[in-house]
Amino acid sequence: MSEPNEATFDIVILGGGSGGYAAALRAAQLDLSVALIEKGKLGGTCLHNGCIPTKALLHAAEIADQTRESEQFGVKAELHGIDMTAVNSYKDGVVARLYKGLQGLVGGAKNITFVAGAGKLVGKNVVEVDGKRYTGRNIILASGSYAKSLPGLEVDGERIITSDHALTLDRVPASAIVLGGGVIGVEFASVWKSFGVDVTIVEALPRLVAAEDEESSKALERAFRKRKINFKVGKPFEKVEKTDNGVKVTISGGETVEAELLLVAVGRGPNTAGLGYEEQGVKLDRGYVLTDERLRTGVPNVYAVGDIVPGLQLAHRGFQQGIFVAEEIAGQNPAVIDEAGIPRVTYSDPELASVGLTEAKAKEQYGADKIKTYNYNLGGNGKSQILKTTGFVKLVRVEDGPVVGVHMVGARVGEQVGEAQLIYNWEAYPAEVAQLVHAHPTQNEALGEAHLALAGKPLHAHA
Incomplete structure (x- = not known):
């Protein structure tokens, strides 16, 4: 530290949500000194007000439905109601355990200084928190998002x-x-x-x-x-x-x-108002921070990640962007993130999962006559029959070329999006995926079956 009121780091990160803490952890692994500034709880929206608590509620909802429908599986059970106190206790317990684990990870990293408080960019490489200044050779803006409303629609928190x-x-x-x-x-x-x-x-x-x-x-x-x-x-x-x-x-x-x-x-809006971004030359568009493909803002050594960057507002996008910027600052020249290659899951009943281009986007990009699609109905999948779910796996491919989009609907299909991401990001051809062995009986087989059919050799489906 140069003086009691100032401290200098390799990176100062404004925001401790998914993008911010991922950047901090990766930077620390790369022996860079980090100040991680967060006004709320470490973990941000995803951990405390988004991904984790909502999915806990969705799991409780699944249990309620399974109880109602249990007799069709030969199990007699009765749903007596929903105890929201107990549901919230379960949800909050999941969040608390993950929060404690994250605090341990950040607190145990010798190169990370966690700063609790509201930060503001007061110089091109300076963030101020409660009168103390943190200078960064590099700055990462990761201030997250808030739940939006509409003009004339006043949220009162009750009705x-x-x-x-x-x-x-x-x-x-x-x-x-x-x-x-x-x-x-x-x-x-x-x-x-x-x-x-x-x-x-x-x-x-x-x-x-x-x-x-x-x-x-x-x-x-x-x-x-x-x-x-x-x-x-x-x-x-x-x-x-x-x-x-x-x-x-x-x-x-x-x-x-x-x-x-x-x-x-x-939807959610970017948390950028009143944080000094524009005053320091950071360009905004409707509140979003504009960056190039390497997440640079245009102000030297100032980067932005997560929900404040236009595009998908997903925690795993923030994680990857945070890792990318840490490696970029460390001089590792990481590969640019392909936005279309980021998996997307909607955890409703049924779930939706996808990666790559929609059929409409693929036709727009490659030409309608160059795009082929195939739908594999989950009715032909053994595990889906066991689960009593319906839906499909849809493949979008370029004629005589790779698969450029995978779209799935059905119970638990979000768990299959990992392989779909590899198929898209590795520009796999249907015949290449058709060679892979998929375990039986699993819903994962549906991906294999769809590629078998698209490769012209269907097993449990028509080509």
Whole structure:
């Protein structure tokens, strides 16, 4: 330290979420000194308000559904209700154990100084926290995101809530409107329906999870209809009014929907306001930090990672970006991250999992006449029959070329996306994957079967 009020490091990281702490841990492994600054809890949104707690709720929802449906498997059980105090205790326990583990990892790294407090960029290489300045030979901006609302839609935390509030609800509402049919919206709708809530999704776009392949969206919509989850697509929100018993939402065309709660799930915005970024020359677009493919901001030695960088707002994207920047600073010249190669999973019932290009994007990129697709129905997969799930594996390939997109729908298909990522990122041809042996009976076989069929030698399916 040069003076009591100042300290200098190889890297100063503003934000201790997925991207920030991954960068810190990798940099420490590379013998770089790091100051990791976080105003909230280490782990950020994913660990405390996103990925982990929501998936714990989804698992509790799965248990509720399995209990209701147990008799079809010859097991007699009865669901007496949902004890939200106990559900929250289970969820919070998972988060607490992971948080403790992460604190141990960061605290045990000799090259990382953890700084608790709200940081602000006050110089091109200086972050200030509570009057103390931390100078970095390199700066990584990793300040994360927040749950967005819409103009004129005031979140009160009681009747009109965000996902942050939904994660701490101490009761199961009788009914709920979910504003937004993206990943967050359909996951909460799925949980609440399993808990016995009357759910209606309102989405301005023409289909649910519109960023996914259209066939995946349609399959999810069919499944939601079967589960009696109501949804209204192509219906922009107009206004919300509070009623004696909850809320009344008006959507385009004057149609109204009433419920006990309104969950605002219209996406997440970048946490960049008031942090001094623009004052130091960092370019923003609608609050997002603009970077090049190597995550450089344009200000020398200042990088950005995670949800503040335009693109997929996923924890594993943040992890990879954090690792990438740490290695870039260390002079290792890592390979540029292919955004299309980042796996995507929606953990609703059924799950959606994908990697690579949608059919529409592939046709746009390569030409419609160059794209071939194949759908393998999970009805032909033994493990899927055992689980009583329906869905498919869809492959998108360039004619006489590699597979450029894998799209899956069905229970637990998120667990299969690892192999799909390898297929896409290694530019595998169907015949190459067809040579691999997939264990039987597993859902993973469905990936193998689809590639066998696309290679012209189907086993349990038609080519």
